[in-house]
Amino acid sequence: xxxxxxxxxxxxxxxxxxxxxxxxxxxxxxxxxxxxxxxxxxxxxxxxxxxxxxxxxxxxxxxxxxxxxxxxxxxxxxxxxxxxxxxxxxxxxxxxxxxxxxxxxxxxxxxxxxxxxxxxxxxxxxxxxxxxxxxxxxxxxxxxxxxxxxxxxxxxxxxxxxxxxxxxxxxxxxxxxxxxxxxxxxxxxxxxxxxxxxxxxxxxxxxxxxxxxxxxxxxxxxxxxxxxxxxxxxxxxxxxxxxxxxxxxxxxxxxxxxxxxxxxxxxxxxxxxxxxxxxxxxxxxxxxxxxxxxxxxxxxxxxxxxxxxxxxxxx
Amino acid sequence: xxxxxxxxxxxxxxxxxxxxxxxxxxxxxxxxxxxxxxxxxxxxxxxxxxxxxxxxxxxxxxxxxxxxxxxxxxxxxxxxxxxxxxxxxxxxxxxxxxxxxxxxxxxxxxxxxxxxxxxxxxxxxxxxxxxxxxxxxxxxxxxxxxxxxxxxxxxxxxxxxxxxxxxxxxxxxxxxxxxxxxxxxxxxxxxxxxxxxxxxxxxxxxxxxxxxxxxxxxxxxxxxxxxxxxxxxxxxxxxxxxxxxxxxxxxxxxxxxxxxxxxxxxxxxxxxxxxxxxxxxxxxxxxxxxxxxxxxxxxxxxxxxxxxxxxxxxxxxxxxxxxxxxxxxxxxxxxxxxxxxxxxxxxxxxxxxxxxxxxxxxxxxxxxxxxxxxxxxxxxxxxxxxxxxxxxxxxxxxxxxxxxxx
Numbered sequence: 001x002x003x004x005x006x007x008x009x010x011x012x013x014x015x016x017x018x019x020x021x022x023x024x025x026x027x028x029x030x031x032x033x034x035x036x037x038x039x040x041x042x043x044x045x046x047x048x049x050x051x052x053x054x055x056x057x058x059x060x061x062x063x064x065x066x067x068x069x070x071x072x073x074x075x076x077x078x079x080x081x082x083x084x085x086x087x088x089x090x091x092x093x094x095x096x097x098x099x100x101x102x103x104x105x106x107x108x109x110x111x112x113x114x115x116x117x118x119x120x121x122x123x124x125x126x127x128x129x130x131x132x133x134x135x136x137x138x139x140x141x142x143x144x145x146x147x148x149x150x151x152x153x154x155x156x157x158x159x160x161x162x163x164x165x166x167x168x169x170x171x172x173x174x175x176x177x178x179x180x181x182x183x184x185x186x187x188x189x190x191x192x193x194x195x196x197x198x199x200x201x202x203x204x205x206x207x208x209x210x211x212x213x214x215x216x217x218x219x220x221x222x223x224x225x226x227x228x229x230x231x232x233x234x235x236x237x238x239x240x241x242x243x244x245x246x247x248x249x250x251x252x253x254x255x256x257x258x259x260x261x262x263x264x265x266x267x268x269x270x271x272x273x274x275x276x277x278x279x280x281x282x283x284x285x286x287x288x289x290x291x292x293x294x295x296x297x298x299x300x301x302x303x304x305x306x307x308x309x310x311x312x313x314x315x
Numbered sequence: 316x317x318x319x320x321x322x323x324x325x326x327x328x329x330x331x332x333x334x335x336x337x338x339x340x341x342x343x344x345x346x347x348x349x350x351x352x353x354x355x356x357x358x359x360x361x362x363x364x365x366x367x368x369x370x371x372x373x374x375x376x377x378x379x380x381x382x383x384x385x386x387x388x389x390x391x392x393x394x395x396x397x398x399x400x401x402x403x404x405x406x407x408x409x410x411x412x413x414x415x416x417x418x419x420x421x422x423x424x425x426x427x428x429x430x431x432x433x434x435x436x437x438x439x440x441x442x443x444x445x446x447x448x449x450x451x452x453x454x455x456x457x458x459x460x461x462x463x464x465x466x467x468x469x470x471x472x473x474x475x476x477x478x479x480x481x482x483x484x485x486x487x488x489x490x491x492x493x494x495x496x497x498x499x500x501x502x503x504x505x506x507x508x509x510x511x512x513x514x515x516x517x518x519x520x521x522x523x524x525x526x527x528x529x530x531x532x533x534x535x536x537x538x539x540x541x542x543x544x545x546x547x548x549x550x551x552x553x554x555x556x557x558x559x560x561x562x563x564x565x566x567x568x569x570x571x572x573x574x575x576x577x578x579x580x581x582x583x584x585x586x587x588x589x590x591x592x593x594x595x596x597x598x599x600x601x602x603x604x605x606x607x608x609x610x611x612x613x614x615x616x617x618x619x620x621x622x623x624x625x626x627x628x629x630x631x632x633x634x635x636x637x638x639x640x641x642x643x644x645x646x647x648x649x650x651x652x653x654x655x656x657x658x659x660x661x662x663x664x665x666x667x668x669x670x671x672x673x674x675x676x677x678x679x680x681x682x683x684x685x686x687x688x689x690x691x692x693x694x695x696x697x698x699x700x701x702x703x704x705x706x707x708x709x710x711x712x713x714x715x716x717x718x719x720x721x
Contacts, residue, residue: 040530040531042526067528069531071526073528074523075525076523082331089320090323090532134528
């Protein structure tokens with residue numbers, strides 16, 4: 001796929017099995033959204049197709065698709081119920097079914113009183129909830145979520161995760177484009193990592209971790225971490241670090257090094273390399289940092305919380 | 316998925332427009348304004364009629380001199396006049412307010428004007444002097460001729476009824492021109508009313524970032540066609556609201572509103588000109604909407620779209636600037652160019668069709684051209700919408716949009 005003379009996607013091919021949750025990962029500008037848009041016919045690829053059960057994706061599949069685009073937006077001057085009913089009908093529901101679903105959904109997300117309010121009178125978070133409702137109102141067999149947590153507060157994030165899990169339980173296939181590695185680790189069965197329009201890694205999380213080798217040491221400590229040729233600091237927060245270690249290095253040697261350097265070790269867990277670490281290795285420190293900046297603040301808070309929680313339970 | 320959604324799109328687009336308070340305020344503003352104007356015309360019409368009657372019957376105190384020997388003294392007396400004994404000082408006496416009015420009838424009224432002097436009674440009442448002076452001449456002349464019929468003939472105060480023939484059959488006059496011209500009026504009204512709405516309507520998906528949701532749910536052709544149909548319906552509603560007060564005024568208050576007394580039963584709806592008019596209207600509408608949708612898809616905002624929109628509108632309406640030539644000299648080169656250039660064709664061809672100067676072959680060519688270019692424009696517009704409206708914040712590159720593959 002080209003944008004002008006620039007080649008943005010090249011030789012990319014992957015399968016998503018029915019009922020699985022698939023993570024589509026990559027740094028900013030790696031071609032994730034472009035790939036999704038090309039698959040859905042929004043962009044025209046130079047070659048290639050999206051095949052579902054062996055059939056090329058076309059307009060007739062639209063009623064079984066739920067797509068949450070990265071660029072969010074609905075008809076802002078219209079009422080919530082009118083917009084939801086309109087999209088419901090476009091997705092094949094009757095007017096009655098669309099209105100019934102809309103009211104049930106609004107009740108679920110505490111917006112029952114806003115059914116007749118114009119969308120532009122709602123807060124950003126409330127609009128996100130409506131957009132999510134529109135995405136799932138036809139109970140889609142294939143759910144494509146492009147940066148689903150972008151702009152979501154923790155409450156909406158929780159709602160989104162619940163919905164993804166519900167759709168998974170109902171047998172739907174979920175394709176998720178994201179930067180949030182802990183969400184990937186929690187939800188995804190398989191992943192693909194994209195760089196410059198090419199697949200850098202592809203498989204289950206275990207397979208990808210094995211493909212890149214090495215391990216991660218999750219360290220809870222106080223003091224100053226010494227520099228060492230035996231490890232690389234992949235994640236560094238207050239009194240917490242994740243050290244990337246080669247397969248050949250014995251963890252006990254690292255522990256010894258730290259203690260000798262005067263570091264007070266409060267927790268020391270060796271595990272396979274984290275996706276964060278692999279991400280940094282693939283995209284480099286600069287790109288990864290840029291990615292982190294692009295992620296929302298809530299996302300970062302959540303990631304820290306999860307890391308600390310996981311760390312604590314591992315000791 | 317696509318086709319059965321057309322009704323849903325039409326219903327959504329139409330309903331959301333007519334549900335808005337803003338739409339009704341804008342739509343009702345014009346008939347309300349018309350009603351106010353009609354009301355004022357009605358009021359002033361009544362008072363004008365009354366004052367005209369008063370002026371006619373008014374006995375004016377005046378003196379006159381008659382070098383023409385045309386004025387009948389008895390008629391002058393009946394109108395309040397006396398023969399001036401001293402014409403040389405009459406004007407001075409009028410100036411001083413000692414004499415109300417003085418009329419000086421010259422020896423040859425074909426070469427010299429009747430001089431009318433009067434005391435100022437305000438701009439409207441001052442008109443009485445001229446009216447009485449003219450009336451005095453007319454009545455005196457009538458008396459001299461001794462025949463009312465001759466006077467009417469001389470004054471040209473009579474009507475004619477003409478009948479022309481084409482191919483051995485009556486070809487009709489204005490009554491055959493008016494019906495096909497209704498398509499031109501309809502075209503003009505529809506474009507004026509809907510142009511901005513059409514432009515804004517297609518820009519809306521872009522400005523609201525709703526394009527991706529739409530394109531994965533709905534075939535863009537269905538969306539665009541649905542919008543066109545719903546806007547046509549909106550235009551029909553607006554036209555009805557606008558014309559209602561005029562129809563009511565014509566039917567019930569024609570005389571009071573000084574509306575022309577058309578004998579509508581005399582209108583001749585000839586099949587071929589009406590068919591050509593209808594096809595020109597539909598073809599022109601398709602071409603016009605296709606172009607507007609295309610502009611909406613290419614431009615990122617309504618403001619940007621406005622710069623391209625203006626030249627399209629101007630080229631559409633420019634034939635009105637040469638309307639006299641279109642009617643009187645349809646064979647001229649400029650009229651021929653305007654007839655066949657797609658943007659100027661609808662209005663030029665509709666005018667020529669109404670006035671009977673658009674031949675069958677030319678009509679067929681223009682209609683075919685409008686439909687071909689119209690559907691082409693609509694197709695290009697759908698394509699631009701599909702691949703252009705995703706360019707949310709920038710203008711679409713045509714090269715990229717029409718590249719065989721991106």
